[in-house]
Amino acid sequence: MKEYWTSLASLLGVLAFCQSIVNSIFPPELRFAILKLTGRLFNLFSSYVYFDITEIDGVNTNELYNAVQLYLSSSVSISGTRLSLTRAVNSSAITFGLANNDSIADSFNGAAVLWEHVVTQRHSQSFSWRPLPDEKRGFTLRISKNDKSLVLDSYLDYIMERAAEIRRKNQDRLLYTNSRGGSLDARGHPWESVPFKHPSTFDTLAMDPAKKLEIMRDLRDFAEGQEFYQRTGRAWKRGYLLYGPPGTGKSSMIAAMANFLGYDIYDLELTEVHNNSELRKLLMKTSSKSIIVIEDIDCSINLGNRKKSCSSAGNRGGSSNFYEAAAEMRGGAGGGSDEGGNSITLSGLLNFTDGLWSCCGSERIFVFTTNHVEKLDPALLRSGRMDMHIFMSYCSFPALKILLKNYLGVEEVDAKNEIEAVIDKAEMTPADVSELLIKNRRDKDKAVAELLEILKERAAARCGGRRYEAVEEEQEKRAVEESKEGAEEGSEFSSEKSEEEDDEKIK
Ligand SMILES: Nc1ncnc2c1ncn2[C@@H]1O[C@H](COP(=O)(O)OP(=O)(O)OP(=O)(O)O)[C@@H](O)[C@H]1O
Numbered sequence: 245m246k247e248y249w250t251s252l253a254s255l256l257g258v259l260a261f262c263q264s265i266v267n268s269i270f271p272p273e274l275r276f277a278i279l280k281l282t283g284r285l286f287n288l289f290s291s292y293v294y295f296d297i298t299e300i301d302g303v304n305t306n307e308l309y310n311a312v313q314l315y316l317s318s319s320v321s322i323s324g325t326r327l328s329l330t331r332a333v334n335s336s337a338i339t340f341g342l343a344n345n346d347s348i349a350d351s352f353n354g355a356a357v358l359w360e361h362v363v364t365q366r367h368s369q370s371f372s373w374r375p376l377p378d379e380k381r382g383f384t385l386r387i388s389k390n391d392k393s394l395v396l397d398s399y400l401d402y403i404m405e406r407a408a409e410i411r412r413k414n415q416d417r418l419l420y421t422n423s424r425g426g427s428l429d430a431r432g433h434p435w436e437s438v439p440f441k442h443p444s445t446f447d448t449l450a451m452d453p454a455k456k457l458e459i460m461r462d463l464r465d466f467a468e469g470q471e472f473y474q475r476t477g478r479a480w481k482r483g484y485l486l487y488g489p490p491g492t493g494k495s496s497m498i499a500a501m502a503n504f505l506g507y508d509i510y511d512l513e514l515t516e517v518h519n520n521s522e523l524r525k526l527l528m529k530t531s532s533k534s535i536i537v538i539e540d541i542d543c544s545i546n547l548g549n550r551k552k553s554c555s556s557a558g559n560r561g562g563s564s565n566f567y568e569a570a571a572e573m574r575g576g577a578g579g580g581s582d583e584g585g586n587s588i589t590l591s592g593l594l595n596f597t598d599g600l601w602s603c604c605g606s607e608r609i610f611v612f613t614t615n616h617v618e619k620l621d622p623a624l625l626r627s628g629r630m631d632m633h634i635f636m637s638y639c640s641f642p643a644l645k646i647l648l649k650n651y652l653g654v655e656e657v658d659a660k661n662e663i664e665a666v667i668d669k670a671e672m673t674p675a676d677v678s679e680l681l682i683k684n685r686r687d688k689d690k691a692v693a694e695l696l697e698i699l700k701e702r703a704a705a706r707c708g709g710r711r712y713e714a715v716e717e718e719q720e721k722r723a724v725e726e727s728k729e730g731a732e733e734g735s736e737f738s739s740e741k742s743e744e745e746d747d748e749k750i751k
């Protein structure tokens with residue numbers, strides 16, 4: 245060790261001696277040239293190459309600099325001891341960055357690289373249309389000469405891709421609507437957007453766990469399937485049709501899908517769109533990695549007797565049975581008449597979901613929802629058009645377990661067998677169950693007991709052929725009576741209390 249220090253000291257001595265000779269013999273201009281030459285010689289014999297990525301490229305912001313900063317933020321967060329923190333506009337996430345003049349090692353396909361964040365003071369302000377920052381920032385990438393081509397061919401592309409992904413994940417997602425009709429905003433955009441913060445996730449969604457897993461796997465395969473879609477010559481898009489009675493979680497499912505994939509949502513209100521060309525313009529202005537939603541597709545487009553289907557959907561939850569209602573509708577629908585002034589056609593829509601236009605823009609999901617699947621044109625249902633048909637059903641026991649866990653924190657219920665015996669017959673929607681659990685969430689036992697009672701009543705009503713509304717009316721009447729009784733008890737209690745207070749005062 246002692247020998248090592250001695251040789252280092254003598255090397256430094258030699259260097260200092262050489263520098264003093266250079267300083268005393270050569271004038272300053274020559275000195276600079278000699279130093280530059282020495283640097284070049286050093287680089288010639290070095291086994292590394294260096295790339296500078298400056299923050300400002302001339303007068304423009306260098307996109308690669310921002311991408312490297314974001315990319316490194318994902319690896320720096322764990323390993324760094326001194327980090328810079330940033331929060332971008334429209335983002336609720338904080339990103340870590342490499343501190344000034346700090347460095348970090350990375351590897352790519354087996355090649356080791358070193359990143360250094362170089363920050364220096366800007367000496368002279370050269371002429372520019374916009375003022376430049378006082379500090380000059382940049383990254384220096386050091387790689388082995390042997391790995392140069394590998395890094396240049398794919399590492400930088402990889403960094404750009406990863407950065408875009410991180411940026412998208414960090415940014416608040418947006419919910420777009422076309423409520424303005426076809427008119428454009430100042431930037432020529434037909435969509436209005438608001439931050440999308442719906443809390444629904446696949447964890448909170450009450451449905452059969454196996455079905456849920458299947459949907460999640462399908463979504464993941466889609467999101468990671470770029471290579472597959474390219475290889476098979478298919479447009480990178482997927483269609484989901486969600487159907488089922490009102491309150492079974494179709495809209496919640498869309499929110500869960502968006503949260504799962506980190507996609508924006510375009511809520512397409514077809515009744516605001518006047519014709520096919522307006523629809524095309526709207527769809528062309530949607531970004532990739534997005535979910536395009538058309539809710540209540542049976543009401544939005546003329547797929548049959550529109551008036552009838554809409555009035556029926558407007559009266560949601562009024563029918564005693566989803567299937568009965570469906571049957572009623574089947575009987576009543578005249579079909580085919582063109583009543584509204586809306587000239588969007590099904591083929592105009594399908595051109596986008598399925599036809600040539602479907603490949604303008606990529607990685608897009610179409611979700612249609614309906615309460616009346618039987619009203620939809622077979623063209624919309626044929627295989628390959630809507631890739632997955634998902635029936636959102638009444639609350640089953642596995643779905644109920646999820647709701648009990650979410651709302652009450654209850655994992656197991658004593659009345660499991662009793663509930664299981666009636667829940668399918670009761671045909672209660674997750675929305676109704678949720679309401680009941682929210683109402684009684686402070687008293688878990690009461691919540692479960694009341695739920696069981698209602699399930700039994702509904703199941704009995706269905707089996708006995710009684711109309712469901714009659715049972716609901718009874719329940720409402722009972723609730724009113726109970727609240728009246730409660731109020732009377734309360735007033736008795738308060739009068740007793742005031743008597744006590746009076747007694748106190750007298751004493
Ligand atoms: N499967 C479910 N899992 C969890 N919560 C649900 C589910 N279904 C309904 N809910 C609850 O009920 C409310 C209404 O559900 P949602 O709007 O998703 O139903 P929907 O099927 O879209 O109804 P509609 O056909 O009337 O549009 C939601 O806010 C949610 O809290």
Ligand SMILES: [Mg+2]
Pocket residue numbers: 494495496539613
């Ligand atoms: Mg809905």
